[in-house]
Amino acid sequence: MQPILEIRDLTKVYQGGLKALDSVDLAIKPGEIFALLGPNGAGKTTLIAAICGLVRPTSGTISAFGEDLSKNWRSARSRIGLVPQELATDMFEKVQYAVSYSRGLFGLAPDAARIEEILKSLSLWDKRDEQIRALSGGMKRRVLIAKALAHDPDLLFLDEPTAGVDVELRRDMWKLIGAMRERGVTIILTTHYIEEAEEMADRVGIIRKGQILMVDDKAAMMSRLGRTEAIITLSEAISDLPADIAAYPVTLSEDGKELCYRGGDGSGKGKEEVADITKALTKAGIDYNGIDIHESSLEDIFVDLVEERAGEIE
Numbered sequence: 342m343q344p345i346l347e348i349r350d351l352t353k354v355y356q357g358g359l360k361a362l363d364s365v366d367l368a369i370k371p372g373e374i375f376a377l378l379g380p381n382g383a384g385k386t387t388l389i390a391a392i393c394g395l396v397r398p399t400s401g402t403i404s405a406f407g408e409d410l411s412k413n414w415r416s417a418r419s420r421i422g423l424v425p426q427e428l429a430t431d432m433f434e435k436v437q438y439a440v441s442y443s444r445g446l447f448g449l450a451p452d453a454a455r456i457e458e459i460l461k462s463l464s465l466w467d468k469r470d471e472q473i474r475a476l477s478g479g480m481k482r483r484v485l486i487a488k489a490l491a492h493d494p495d496l497l498f499l500d501e502p503t504a505g506v507d508v509e510l511r512r513d514m515w516k517l518i519g520a521m522r523e524r525g526v527t528i529i530l531t532t533h534y535i536e537e538a539e540e541m542a543d544r545v546g547i548i549r550k551g552q553i554l555m556v557d558d559k560a561a562m563m564s565r566l567g568r569t570e571a572i573i574t575l576s577e578a579i580s581d582l583p584a585d586i587a588a589y590p591v592t593l594s595e596d597g598k599e600l601c602y603r604g605g606d607g608s609g610k611g612k613e614e615v616a617d618i619t620k621a622l623t624k625a626g627i628d629y630n631g632i633d634i635h636e637s638s639l640e641d642i643f644v645d646l647v648e649e650r651a652g653e654i655e
Contacts, residue, residue, distance in 0.1 A: 343407060344368040345496055345527050346392070351401030353387055353551075361387040363551035365401070369496075374518065374528045376538035376559075379548035385531040386426060388548070389498050393423050405496065419447050422494030424485045426501045426531075432474035436465055436484055439473060444491035459487050462517060479510040486517070497521065499530040503537065515541060569611020573600040573619065574631035583625045589618055600629075611636075 346369040353362040361384045369375050379385050390396040392403055394414055403410045405417045430439060441456050460466045463483040468476060473484055482502065489497060499518070503511040511534070518528060518541060532538060538545055539559070546556040555562070578597035590604035602618060605611020615634060622629055 342371065344404075345371040345406060346529075347402075347404045348388075348392070349402045349404075351388070351391065351403065352399045353384075353391060353396060354399045361551050362391065362398070362401075365548075365551070365553055367546065367553060367556065369527060369529060370544075371527055372522065372525055373543040374522055374530070374541050375544050375546065376542035377529065377531045377546045377548060378535060378538060379531075382550075383548045384551040385548060386500055387551075389423070389500055389529070389531070393421060393498065394418055419492065420495045422489035422492070422497040424482075424489045424497070424499045424502055428481050428485065430473060430481075430485065430488065433472055435470055435472055436460070436476075436487075437469035439484060440487045440491050443488040447492040449492055455493075456491065459490050462520070463487050464513070483510075483514075486514075490521075494526065496527045497529070499528065501531055503532070503534060511537075568603060568636075569605035569615065570635045571602040571611075571615045571618075572631075572633045573602070573615075573622070573629050574598065574633075575600060575622075576628035576630050579627060583621065583627075586618055586621050586625070589614055591618065 346367075348365055348367040351362050351365040351367075352360070354360050363384075365384075365388065377385050377388070387396060391398050392405070392410070394410070406420060408417045410417055434442075437456065437460065440459065441451065441453075444452065444456065457466065460469055463486060465480065465483055465487060468480060473481060476484065486499075486502065502518075503514055515537065518530070522528060530537070530542075542559050544556065545559050545562055547554045575598050579593070580597055582591065582593055582600075586600075589602060591600055591602045593600060600618070600622075602611075602615055604614060612634065615632070619629065619632070
C-alpha cells in the first residue's frame with residue numbers, strides 16, 4: 342500500500358544555524374492515527390509546518406497522495422487539514438462564518454448542511470452566531486478543528502489539539518478523532534499528553550533534536566521496550582540473596598528490607614518472573630509482606646528512550 346505521506350531526508354536549518362530537522366525519514370499509512378512525540382524544541386511543529394507549506398525545507402523531499410509537494414503543492418494541500426498549536430484566527434468573526442469561510446478558501450462551494458454537521462459534531466452549533474473572542478479556550482480550539490475540517494481533508498494534522506483544555510473536552514476530542522478515523526481520515530497528531538497517544542494512536546514516532554529516534558506500532562513498541570518493575574518488601578532484613586534469586590534482574594536495598602526487580606519485555610514475562618521470585622523466597626524461608634508491581638506505560642518508554650539517546654549525543 343502506497344503511503345499517503347512520504348518524507349525523505351528532510352532537513353531544515355534556520356538562519357543562524359539552528360537545525361530544527363535533521364535528515365528525517367517518515368512514511369504515513371492511509372487511514373492510521375500517527376502520534377509524534379518529543380520534548381519541547383524537538384522539531385514536531387517545524388515538521389508539520391514543512392509539510393503544510395508554512396516552512397521551506399533546506400533539503401529533502403515531501404510527497405503526499407503520490408505527488409511531490411515541491412511541484413504540485415496546491416492540489417495536494419487542498420486535501421490536507423491543519424489544526425495549529427496557536428490560536429491563529431480572527432477573534433471578531435462569528436463561528437459559523439469563520440468555518441464557512443475556511444471552506445471557501447479551498448475553492449469549495451458553500452454547503453450549509455456540511456458546516457452544520459461539523460459544528461454539531463464539535464458541540465459548536467449553539468455557539469454559531471457568537472464571536473470567537475467570546476468563547477472559552479477549549480471552545481476556541483474546537484473552532485480551529487472545525488475550520489480544518491471544513492474542506493473535508495483526507496490528511497489531518499493536529500498540533501497539540503488538547504493543549505489548555507480540561508479533561509472533559511479532551512475526552513470529547515478523543516471521540517471526535519476516532520470518528521474521523523472511521524470516516525477514513527488519516528490523522529497525525531503531536532501531543533504532550535502521552536496518554537493520548539497510548540489511547541488513540543496506531544503507530545508512534547519519537548523525535549528529539551530534529552531526529553526521528555524510533556517509529557513503530559504502538560503495541561510492538563510497548564512489547565519490545567516495556568518493562569515490569571516490582572518492589573518486594575521483606576518482613577526482615579537480609580544481607581545476601583540466595584543464588585537462585587540473584588540469577589534474576591534484582592537488587593537488594595541498602596537496608597536489606599526491599600528487593601527490587603526490573604525486567605521482562607512487555608509480553609508478561611516480567612510478571613511470571615516476579616511470581617517465580619516469590620516462590621523462591623518462600624522456599625528459602627524468607628518472608629515478605631508486600632509486593633508493588635508496575636508495568637511500563639508509553640510515557641515510561643518515551644522518557645527512557647529520550648534520556649538514553651540524550652546521553653549518547655551529549
